[in-house]
Amino acid sequence: MTRSTKTRATMHDVAREANVSIASVSRFINGQTVREEIEPRITKAISSLNFKPNSAGRALRASKTQQICLSVPDISNPVYQTITKGVQNILNETDYRLMLAPRNMSVEENLALIDSLDSNYADGFIFLSLVDDPRIRKAFLKLSIPAVVIGNVEVHEEVDTIKVSSGAVELALTFLVDKYGGDVLFLNGPTSTIPGRNREKGFLEAMQNRGIDGTKHVVEAESFNVDAGLAALAKVKNISKYRSIICANDLLAAAALRFLSTLKIEVPNKIAVIGIDNTDLASVLSPALTSIDYKSEYRGELAAKFILDRLNDPTTAYRKISIAPELVERESA
Amino acid sequence: MTRSTKTRATMHDVAREANVSIASVSRFINGQTVREEIEPRITKAISSLNFKPNSAGRALRASKTQQICLSVPDISNPVYQTITKGVQNILNETDYRLMLAPRNMSVEENLALIDSLDSNYADGFIFLSLVDDPRIRKAFLKLSIPAVVIGNVEVHEEVDTIKVSSGAVELALTFLVDKYGGDVLFLNGPTSTIPGRNREKGFLEAMQNRGIDGTKHVVEAESFNVDAGLAALAKVKNISKYRSIICANDLLAAAALRFLSTLKIEVPNKIAVIGIDNTDLASVLSPALTSIDYKSEYRGELAAKFILDRLNDPTTAYRKISIAPELVERESA
DNA sequence: TAACTTACTGTAAACGTTTACAGTAGGAAG
DNA sequence: CTTCCTACTGTAAACGTTTACAGTAAGTTA
Structure with a gap:
């Protein structure tokens, strides 16, 4: 069984078959009113020829690509x-x-x-x-x-x-500080990126508001993914002095959960973790991830x-x- | 500051500016050789007019949309x-x-x-x-x-x-049975789908090969996602009689991990879990998911x-x- | 009746490319 | 010198739509 190689029908073909002008076909297809009598002729021709308008022709003429x-x-x-x-x-x-x-x-x-x-x-x-x-x-x-x-x-x-x-990190921090006190670690992504920059700024300001110099509470991962998160956490000295970790996105939070689970540090009993983005991932992780929903x-x-x-x-x-x-x-x- | 509304340059404009024919411009752009002398003229015209070929024109004439x-x-x-x-x-x-x-x-x-x-x-x-x-x-x-x-x-x-x-489920089963014995549960997705059908078939055959009637070891989720997985597992009577669970994809496996963690059933000590697909998710979950890589x-x-x-x-x-x-x-x- | 309006219709000209074809210039071969 | 070849060039015709414009038939008004 070989595939049909015959070329596709164009509007001209439809017009000929329906015995109307090509303009009428075009108008009908685009939802303008045409004489009641010719409507069924066009419909029939379209389906019998299996006509489909050509996107390129349309795009060229109307300069709309859809x-x-x-x-x-x-x-x-x-x-x-x-x-x-x-x-x-x-x-x-x-x-x-x-x-x-x-x-x-x-x-x-x-x-x-x-x-x-x-x-x-x-x-x-x-x-x-x-x-x-x-x-x-x-x-x-x-x-x-x-x-x-x-x-x-x-x-x-x-x-x-x-x-x-901008209040996302503030939101997380308020929640954590209220519940677990000020020993918060911020696991950020690269500050060369826009979210990295902004979230760090948010964190430092929020800490400032509480009279804490946040700069020593920040660790920066090289990328917003799990591997980078694990690598960054591995460099943190004495992680158990922190009571909670804010992560700049859910992937970094996943890294934090893995990291802590490897060290047998219970979450949230020993250290609480919070993510940002609230992606599908959050509800899949164990323990399920508390996260800032970015909608x-x-x-x-x-x-x-x-x-x-x-x-x-x-x-x-x-x-x-x-x-x-x-x-x-x-x-x- | 208002945006420029002037219309984009076409190949005709480039041809005129470079004082060559439009065909030469087209040929040059498409990598054919043109007279050495005119090449820089075209290049210059293109950049001075900021010409970019129009996709629709191209698509229409060459019937290639890219x-x-x-x-x-x-x-x-x-x-x-x-x-x-x-x-x-x-x-x-x-x-x-x-x-x-x-x-x-x-x-x-x-x-x-x-x-x-x-x-x-x-x-x-x-x-x-x-x-x-x-x-x-x-x-x-x-x-x-x-x-x-x-x-x-x-x-x-x-x-x-x-x-x-087709041996994916067989692969998983061999691994699990060797390690944990024949008390295997298969958490499948809907059998109205192709993968659901095939993976069930694979499971039943693999069980058959071991002289076990697998039909009672199967539970079917309504969809290949976490919620459906949780719902399906909730209906399993006495889950702790199983020693391992094969899940038809990683999302269902994530559901299994959550489900077991909620019941404080240790993985893999009490029940082992294995997924299919080996998506990014697998390495993010805790415990990290053993999974059949579908490449x-x-x-x-x-x-x-x-x-x-x-x-x-x-x-x-x-x-x-x-x-x-x-x-x-x-x-x- | 004519004049006007309404509601269509068809013709033909675009839109911006690619490419078949015919043409040309210059060099090599005879 | 002519003839042939090579390597390019320009003209013009597509590709399949949409749409401005002019035309027409039927209905309405005076």
Whole structure:
């Protein structure tokens, strides 16, 4: 059995078969009203020829690709998977397709990505970046399609922005200090990244507010993942002097739980652990991870909505919103 | 500061600026040799006009979109994230872009997806499905672009296929029985899915080989996720009579670990647990999960390679390959 | 009746590329 | 000198849509 090689039917073919003009076919397909009499003829021709409109023709003529590009720094991190899911939730209800951009951990990768968007393969752009740079800001200025930024990367004003308001670490710290006192360790990710920088700042300020110099309470992992977390913790001297650990994301928290379990240090009885992001991971770990919910799925949904709104109506006012983080208490603290 | 609204430069503009024909510009861009003298003129015009080729024009004329569509049944499942990562690894080295299809858990969603591919928005298709159906098989036959199937869904012969060879459960069982004896529980996902069906079959056969009727050793979760796993285990009478549990994927294994930890049943001392997929999750759980590695990232990479090979040379022989699963021993068994 | 309005329809021109084809210039071979 | 070859170039025609515009038929109003 060989596959049929015959070429696909075009709108011309449909028009001929239905004995109407190609314009009428196009109008019918795009939901405009046509003479009642010809409607069934077109429908019949479409199905008998198995016609499907060609995306490229459409994209070229109408300069709309029906594609949204989502940039994801690191697909291994569950927080980005959750955001992706949120974006999908919304796009699936529309006829937009989701393009996943190559990973963009570095400034250069980000620049290449933003640059490539000028090739008109997407109608909108949802931007997530771990890094910040004047060049990124500059590249963004030239971007020819609407964009939404999730996170704290700085770009120009004419962009919708979705942030998490800054009190997340404060929230965690209040909870821990109230319950377990001031001996808190902060396991951060790299401060060369935006979240690393911001979360450290949040921690130091929150400690300051309690009259404590937080600088000696911070250990920095080389990356936001489990291995880096384990490596960083291994360098902490006398870990049992701490009563609790705040981790800059759930993967680092997973590392902390593993590390403590290896040392047979009970969580939360000896040391309490709290994560940030509240990804799916949190409820899977044992003990289940108390974590600061960053509403990632919701942020993804919101980003998709913002893009769609702007594509529908380019004059929509630019929105800069902040989501309030929320502590979700489970077993680890 | 308002964004520039001027329209993008086209190849015509570049040709005019460089004082050559548009054909030469096109040829230069596509890597064909042009007169040495005009090369710098074109390069200069391109950069001064900031020209980027328009994807839609290209796609329409050459009928190549430079896009690969990947279908993912459920983006929440880490195994699909890992496969996606593998696909990305390969595509990132090329100028193909990755399209993530909407989730396709049901037969209808699959059919709609396969149907939509006739709209020519992708050059190749990597197909993953939890479900099987004659209609899917039939729809696949009409597909006009090359496809790779990952998994055991049945389609026609003219498709590259990547499976995991069937001995996975046998592998797990041998390991467990050798170590802990025959009191094994199999925590399966829904048998309405392909993996659910196959893994159950594998389990029953492997038990049969040992002269045991496995049917009473199986409990079926309603879905391949943690909540369903917990619910299913809650219904098992007298769980402590089992010495080990094989779980049909890592999420169900995570559920088992949680369940046992809640009951203060020590793993692996009282009951050993083994997962399937060996996703990132496995090394994060405590105790770290022993799991059957399905080489998901590799399968993703392979799928991408197969598609690219076929796009390069459509006469490539169709490949049907089986990956050998491998047991990765950690703490839980 | 004519004049106007309403509600469509068809023709043809885009959109920005790639590429078949014919053409040309320069050098080598005879 | 002519002929042939090589290596490139430019013209123009696609690819499959959408849409401005002009046209038309039927209905309404005067």
